[in-house]
Structure formats: structure tokens, C-alpha cells
Amino acid sequence: MDMEGKVAIITGASRGLGKAIALKYSQAGARVVVCARTNSPSGFKSTAQTVAKEIIDSGHDAMAIDCDVSNSDQVEDMIGTVLNRYGQIDVLVNNAGIMIVGEPFEQISPDRWDNLMNVNVRGIYLMCWHVIPIMKAKGVGSIINVGSNMGINIMPGGGVAYSSSKAAVHMMSYALAAELKPSNIAVNVFSPGSLKSEGSSVIPWNLINWESRTDPFEVAQCTVFLALQTGNGITGQYLHQAEYGKTWGPGISN
Numbered sequence: 001m002d003m004e005g006k007v008a009i010i011t012g013a014s015r016g017l018g019k020a021i022a023l024k025y026s027q028a029g030a031r032v033v034v035c036a037r038t039n040s041p042s043g044f045k046s047t048a049q050t051v052a053k054e055i056i057d058s059g060h061d062a063m064a065i066d067c068d069v070s071n072s073d074q075v076e077d078m079i080g081t082v083l084n085r086y087g088q089i090d091v092l093v094n095n096a097g098i099m100i101v102g103e104p105f106e107q108i109s110p111d112r113w114d115n116l117m118n119v120n121v122r123g124i125y126l127m128c129w130h131v132i133p134i135m136k137a138k139g140v141g142s143i144i145n146v147g148s149n150m151g152i153n154i155m156p157g158g159g160v161a162y163s164s165s166k167a168a169v170h171m172m173s174y175a176l177a178a179e180l181k182p183s184n185i186a187v188n189v190f191s192p193g194s195l196k197s198e199g200s201s202v203i204p205w206n207l208i209n210w211e212s213r214t215d216p217f218e219v220a221q222c223t224v225f226l227a228l229q230t231g232n233g234i235t236g237q238y239l240h241q242a243e244y245g246k247t248w249g250p251g252i253s254n
């Protein structure tokens with residue numbers, strides 16, 4: 001199996017794209033750390049614990065960790081717990097994110113703006129800050145930051161806050177990739193396209209094109225390829241899922 005022997009942390013893995021990636025990685029042989037907040041304010045039933053149980057029940061290795069990625073102490077505790085259990089971290093998928101789309105700028109209060117930036121941008125900074133020394137010590141690693149078309153193009157429903165946060169994620173990834181290439185650590189942006197995720201389903205604007213959206217489980221397959229990258233492979237790239245097998249993927253030179 002492609003990811004045999006690897007340990008992967010996936011943030012925001014209680015549902016949606018993160019859950020799909022966690023299940024896919026476990027099927028590929030990885031030991032999977034499923035991160036989300038146990039007391040999620042979202043109201044969704046699925047939690048990190050239920051996802052980890054699903055993985056374990058299917059015969060694979062996983063652990064659930066209650067962690068708010070915007071909280072430095074909780075992130076530090078999570079990394080300590082993972083190292084105690086598995087002793088290594090090979091892959092980090094920074095997927096946890098908040099979406100505010102289809103709302104005018106004036107409706108986004110300073111508190112909502114700060115919360116979105118804290119999760120979407122500070123969360124990735126904190127996760128990387130704690131994980132990179134571990135990957136450097138091992139001499140290899142792959143970091144996948146979930147970005148968005150909305151961080152590149154002005155799109156209907158994009159919204160100033162969400163688009164700004166994803167543009168920051170993209171630039172953080174490119175700059176980090178350049179810095180970490182000599183350490184053999186890949187950093188890429190994965191853009192999943194419009195998803196039929198739980199989070200999407202409660203945003204009225206998303207319902208306009210609901211049927212054209214993609215199931216997260218269809219999208220997750222190509223993130224296995226990204227998990228296998230190193231600083232000597234594909235790094236510093238924005239990779240859209242719809243282009244997998246066309247402009248990027250196994251056997252395609254970038």
C-alpha cells in the first residue's frame with residue numbers, strides 16, 4: 001500500500017473533505033490522526049471520535065484528537081500525543097477551515113472575521129510551526145494545505161473574508177515550500193473544487209449549484225499522491241483536483 005509506515009495528521013477530519021482524506025489514507029496503509037473539536041459548535045453529529053472508530057472498525061490504525069487548530073496550547077498537546085503514540089509525523093493535511101461565502105462584506109462582523117482568519121490562517125501557521133521541526137529531524141515530509149479557487153479568482157459567493165484567507169494560505173504555502181525544499185519537505189496547495197460537504201450544505205448560497213458539486217470521497221483519492229511528495233518532488237504548487245491525471249499526478253512531469 002502506498003502510505004504503509006506513514007503517520008498522517010488530518011485537521012478538520014470529523015466530516016467533509018477531511019473525513020474523506022482520513023478514510024482514504026487509512027485504506028492506503030497510513031496510521032491516521034483524526035483532528036477536530038469534540039465540542040464543535042457546528043451541530044453536526046460526526047466527530048473525530050466517530051471517524052477514528054470507523055477507521056479502526058475497518059481494520060486500520062487511527063486515533064482521534066480533540067484540538068482547536070487556532071489554539072497554540074491545544075496544537076502543542078496534540079503533537080505531543082501523536083509523538084507518544086506513533087513516534088513520527090510524515091504527512092500533515094491542513095484541511096480545517098471555516099467558510100463564509102455568499103454574504104456581503106458589511107455582514108461580516110469583526111468577531112466573525114477574526115474567527116475565520118484564526119482557523120483558516122493562524123491554524124495552519126500553528127500546525128506547521130509545531131510539525132516542521134519533527135519533519136526536519138526525519139529529513140522528509142509532506143504538507144498539504146487546502147486552498148480554494150476563491151483565493152485566486154473573484155468568484156460569485158467568494159466573499160472578501162474567505163477569499164482573503166485562502167489567498168493567504170496559498171502564499172504561505174509557496175513561501176514555506178521554497179524555505180523547506182532544502183529540508184526535503186514538500187508543501188503544496190490542494191484545491192478541491194466545489195464540494196457536497198456537510199459544511200457546504202448549510203450555506204444557502206452553495207445550494208444554488210448543489211447538484212454540480214463533487215462528493216468529497218471522489219476528491220480525496222488524489223491527496224494520496226500529494227502525501228507521497230517530498231522537497232525533491234512536486235512542491236510549491238497549486239493543484240486543483242479537476243486537473244488530477246491531466247496536468248498532475250502519477251507519471252506526469254511537472
Ligand SMILES: NC(=O)c1ccc[n+]([C@@H]2O[C@H](COP(=O)([O-])OP(=O)(O)OC[C@H]3O[C@@H](n4cnc5c(N)ncnc54)[C@H](OP(=O)(O)O)[C@@H]3O)[C@@H](O)[C@H]2O)c1
Nearest residue numbers: 012013014016017036037040068069096097194195197199
Ligand atoms: N466545501 C467546498 O466546496 C470547499 C471548496 C474549496 C475549499 N474548501 C476547503 O476545504 C476544507 C474542508 O471543507 P469542508 O467543505 O469539508 O468543510 P466542513 O464540512 O465544514 O468541515 C470542516 C472541518 O473543519 C473542522 N474545523 C472547523 N474549525 C476547526 C477548528 N477551529 N479546529 C479544528 N477543526 C476545525 C470541522 O470540525 P469540527 O467542527 O467538528 O471541529 C470539520 O471537520 C476547508 O478548508 C474549506 O475551506 C471547501
